[in-house]
Amino acid sequence: MFLGILVLLYFVLTTLVVPYMAAMLALVVLVLWLLARIPPREYAPVLATFVPLIAIVTLMQAVVRPAAGDAYLARIGSVRLSSEGFTVGLAIGMRLMTMALTFAAFAMTTNPNDIALALTKLRIHYRYCYLTSFALRFLPLVQDEAATLLTAMSVRGSPDPSSSNPVKRARAVTNILLPLIVGSLRRSVDIALAMELRGYRDDRPRTYIRRIGMKTEDYWLLAGITLFAVVSFALKFSGVLEFRTYG
Secondary structure (H helix, E strand, C coil), X not given: CHHHHHHHHHHHCCCCCHHHHHHHHHHHHHHHHHCCCCCHHHHHHHHHCHXXXXXXXXXXXXXXXXXXXXXXXXXXXXXXXXXXXXXXXXXXXXXXXHHHHHHHHHHHHCCHHXXXXXXXXXXXXXXXXXXXXXXXXXXXXXXXXXXXHHHHHHHCCCXXXXXXXXXXXXXXXXXXXXXXXXXXXXXXXXXXXXXXXXXXXXXXXXXXXXXXXXXXXXXXXXXXXXXXXXXXXXXXXXXXXXCCCCC
């Protein structure tokens, strides 16, 4: 899974071809749907949040990027919209959406403990393996604590957390930053103390209750990643698609 993400990110960040970006986005959706059994309705809110961003980026690129041969899509007073800028902006927006969906897929389908075990099999020191899984587990704890603080503010009569005014809601988030940071530091100290008491710094060989290994699905996924990389490189070096990081 992690190898697939690295390969996908490489091609996402080195092209701005709209059909190719659309195909990559569709590929991520199909992989989630067919292999991970996660239907699009479960992560539709993630995609919906990027629609306004894509529209803004596309409009900005269409305005600021000059058109080739002075051929513009439209003119609104002194503002001119170029087709090249529209294409580049749409590709950038789809790039952001594909990356966001890829990382969301990784979070939804990968257990932090599996990440630590996989890193251990790569001969990485167990301290760094555990810190990786701990960091992934710590973020949901911080989110839950933030939700608890916002609920506490609402119970005490503050209208800011549930206000439809974005300024008031931003003020509510600002007000919980200090207690959230203090609570996170206290939790980190308690966890660090518990780790020290359990011999975290002991460098003797470690044993694990559960071990991970390659399954049939993993080999199929690896074959799909290889095929995708070969096809993409073939398109790149044959000149069918022009790969670039920016316009």
